Amino acid sequence: MTQPRPTGKTVPLLRIVGLRKSFGPVEVLRDVSLVVETGQVTCIVGPSGSGKSTLLRCLNRLEVPDGGAIYLDGLLVGVTEKNGRLYEMSPKALATQRQAMGMVFQGFHLFPHMTALENIIEAPITVKKQPREEAIRSARELLRKVGLTEKADAYPQQLSGGQQQRVAIARSLAMQPKLMLFDEPTSALDPELVGEVLAVMKQLAQEGTTMVVVTHEMSFARDVANQVVFMDGGVIVESGPPAEVLSHPRHARTRTFLARVV
Ligand code: ADP
Ligand code: MG
Secondary structure, three states, rough: OOOOOOOOOOOOOEEEEEEEEEEOEEEEEEEEEEEEEEEEEEEOOOOOOOOOOHHHHOOOOOOOOOEEEEEEEOOOOOOOOOOEEEEEOOHHHHHHHHHHHEEEEEOOOOOOOOHHHHHHHHHHHHHHHOOHHHHHHHHHHHHHOOOOHHOOOOOOOOOOOOHHHHHHHHHHHHHOEEEEEOOOOOOOOOOHHHEEEEEHHHHHHHOOEEEEEEEHHHHHHHHHEEEEEEEOOOOOEEOOOHHHHOOOOOOHHHHHHHHHHH
């Protein structure tokens, strides 16, 4: 059966408009605008200190942006300036925004005193009030998805870095976010463990998970990203399909950066 064609334009899952953030006198994000479509993978690359983590942290409100707007599913969730006034979101809107975005960090940040399974069911039970049995069922399914069926009862210290990071990914997914944010998820791993985490992320991408990934893994960006964003000095210097940005960069700054990392 043929699917009906969508009529009109669909709203992007995430739209960032003119985002700004300073720490004291240092302007870390200057007028950052970006669109992320549902089901697409955006890889953000750029030198250390260019503002990549700050951008992700503003998205899920680990940092409060100074200005600009963040729209999730067409809904304004971030701060914006209107007539020179700063608009703050209600606590409820903030909670919704945070829940909509799962975040995976460079360090795995698992609860050390909980097993893999307990780590995964914690937020669904306490935050989403999911019944325990249901949360456990979903968690086992997620452990299977990240290839850790056998490790449900293992504590973080009994797991390798790659396994811990896969538990961390499962834990984020358990909240059923609309969007997954990854901040250099493989940078803290021994080289031989990077592949297993990237494989899980690639599988998520193939299943249609919307993802924003800050990474130095250029081969992952080339293979998996729909959109590559190059940041430098708090601005997006250029963005586009990987074949353009990574293979035929238009800007000298991008070329210099790529020459150093690839
Ligand atoms: P990246 O992730 O691209 O390496 P960051 O977003 O971590 O860059 O940092 C961008 C700049 O902002 C850096 O100069 C960093 O020192 C500064 N910065 C980040 N977080 C803070 C903070 N909480 N307080 C002060 N400066 C910060
Ligand atoms: Mg960073």
